[in-house]
Amino acid sequence: MGWKFGYSRKDAMVRELLSPAWGGSETIAHVLIPGYIAADQGREHLWAVKRHDTLGVKRAYIALFLLERTTINGRNSWGYKELSEHEGPTATTCPPEFFGMAGEAFGYAKEWREKVIARQAKRGARPLVAAHCGPQMAAMLDPQGTLQAAGLLIVEGLTQAGLAP
Helix, strand or coil, X not given: CCCXXXXXXHHHHHHXXXXXXXXXXXXXXXXXXXXXXXXXXXEEEEEEEEEEEECCEEEEEEEEEEEEEEEECCEEEEEEEEEECCCCCCCCCCCCHHHHHHCCCCCHHHHXXXXXXHHHHHHCCCCCXXXXXXXXXXXXXXXXXXXXXXXXXXXXXXXXXXXXX
16 A cells, blocks of 8 residues: 555544544544654554454554655645554554454564564663653553653543644
């Protein structure tokens, strides 16, 4: 799947990607990893656990939305590229807490999850700092308040996170 550009505001794009209207799937959890943490050519990583209903069977999966800002005809434009965990993301910034929400993995998704876990183990006990995340993810990432004790802040919600360009 290619890139889709044309959003003048990042917050509007993110809200659309997370809404049930987008692709007919419900977002269970999400986290936005800023570009300076993602270290992916300045792109931000929006991870989401999405659940959709196919013929009465609910299935959950992990989606990565690569977010990027560019200039088109002299105007800033936000865009995204979506990859499911089965389509081969190479990024390993996904919170491992998402794995239990998405259910069992197979094929490439299983290999990718192992790479994410290996990366987290290599990083040691340091938690992945997520600057923007939903309330459920904030509670999972920092249940004892260790990030806040270290002077780091997890921001809940999109509007409070200052997602506007």
